[in-house]
Amino acid sequence: MxxxxxxxxxxxxxxxxxxxxxxxxxxxxxxxxxxxxxxxxxxxxxxxxxxxxxxxxxxxxxxxxxxxxxxxxxxxxQPPEADDARDRRWKDLLQPYYRELGADFDAPTPVTNxxxxxxxxxxxxxxxxxxxxxxxxxxxxxxxxxxxxxxxxxxxxxxxxxxxxxxxxxxxxxxxxxxxxxxxxxxxxxxxxxxxxxxxxxxxxxxxxxxxxxxxxxxxxxxxxxxxxxxxxxxxxxxxxxxxxxxxxxATVSPSHHHALRHAQASETALTNLFTGRPARGIVNRVMRELGAINPLAPAFPRAGGALLPLKAKDEAGFSNLWAGQAVGLRHPFxxxxxxxxxxxxxxxxxxx
Known part of the structure; x- marks a missing residue:
């Protein structure tokens, strides 16, 4: 062309x-x-x-x-330096979810990279x-x-x-x-x-x-x-x-992500640092609503996601990143x-x- x-x-x-x-x-x-x-x-x-x-x-x-x-x-x-105290504060904030969902809070925290x-x-x-x-x-x-x-x-x-x-x-x-x-x-x-x-x-x-x-x-x-x-x-x-x-x-997206992409409107996305430690735009879900999309306790990128992984395994829709931009409502069947x-x-x- x-x-x-x-x-x-x-x-x-x-x-x-x-x-x-x-x-x-x-x-x-x-x-x-x-x-x-x-x-x-x-x-x-x-x-x-x-x-x-x-x-x-x-x-x-x-x-x-x-x-x-x-x-x-x-x-x-630049990969961040280890900050065990910050990691612990972050996981402690998530402890009520571990109890609710039956995830093992005392198990070693998975590493995200x-x-x-x-x-x-x-x-x-x-x-x-x-x-x-x-x-x-x-x-x-x-x-x-x-x-x-x-x-x-x-x-x-x-x-x-x-x-x-x-x-x-x-x-x-x-x-x-x-x-x-x-x-x-x-x-x-x-x-x-x-x-x-x-x-x-x-x-x-x-x-x-x-x-x-x-x-x-x-x-x-x-x-x-x-x-x-x-x-x-x-x-x-x-x-x-x-x-x-x-x-x-x-595309390879989870069933929960796919469902959210098919139903979300532009007003339902927000910038969040919960899932990785850096601001990223995704569809608002339970953890974003309840902890605030931007939370100062989230560890530096990319360490924040590790403590969420056991919760994601129990409730993917509520605790996984559902990345999407504000044009999410413009859907095409191709x-x-x-x-x-x-x-x-x-x-x-x-x-x-």
């Missing part, structure tokens, strides 16, 4: 439609990436919740099925040479980033403020993902932990477009052709879409390839009027 009003992302990434299927840890599968690729979009494989062996297997599957460009996404946070980009992950990039590598929570240290760029990969990262966008461009990003407050999953914020700094996509995109010289990708609250057309009107060169793909058959094609065709039709 050559009639898009801005083709900078198409040219930069070697794709046919300016849609990036968002990398959603735990929900995105190799089959989703392949299907998005087949529709001409950029399929994105999230690495944060995978072991190195699992990541290698997923990329092998994708490479065997498709020769089109792919994106591999990594978190690049989100692996940051490191030497081993960089070696995977060097072996598979994905055309695009994207990061969340800033960028990795310069020596690792230089190795990524040496493979020829284009580098993307998420900015939740204008200041973050400027920083990312100055530190080598080829394009910026402008992540509006509407977006589901973890906020990409990294220069500040102040939630008051977070703004909606309509205000964020044009300000980032004006502040940087690289192309901007709009993310957050986009799930149909109207959102795509609006993003281009604001100056974006592409969109990144996540929540709309969660109901495709290629598989990944069909959804991507439909989104692109409908958006082009609107933009051509």
């Amino acid at each position: 050559s009639t898009w009003p801005d083709t900078r992302i198409l040219d930069l990434l070697g794709i046919d439609v300016p849609i990036i299927q968002a990398p959603m840890a735990g929900a995105t599968t190799a089959q989703m990436v392949i299907a998005a690729n087949e529709a001409g979009a950029l399929g994105s494989m999230p690495a944060a919740a995978l072991s190195i062996e699992q990541l290698r297997d997923a990329l092998s599957t994708i490479r065997q099925a498709s020769t089109r460009p792919i994106n591999v996404n990594f978190f690049c946070h 989100r692996a940051p980009f490191n030497e081993a992950a960089c070696e995977v990039v060097e072996a598979f040479r994905p055309e695009v590598v994207s990061f969340h929570f800033g960028l990795p240290e310069k020596s690792l980033l230089d190795r990524v760029k040496a493979t020829g990969a284009k580098v993307l990262s998420s900015a939740t403020t204008v200041e973050e966008a400027i920083w990312l461009e100055q530190h080598g990003c080829d394009a910026i993902i402008a992540m509006g407050l509407e977006a589901g999953g973890h906020r990409g914020m990294f220069l500040s932990d102040d939630l008051n700094s977070q703004i909606g996509l309509m205000a964020l995109v044009p300000q980032i477009v004006d502040a940087v010289s690289v192309p901007v990708i709009a993310a957050g609250g986009i799930a149909d052709a109207r959102g795509i057309a609006a993003a281009f009107a604001l100056g974006a060169s592409a969109v990144q879409i996540g929540t709309a793909y969660l109901l495709t058959p290629e 598989a990944t390839r069909e959804l991507t094609t439909w989104l692109a065709e409908q958006a082009l039709s609107r933009l051509s009027r």
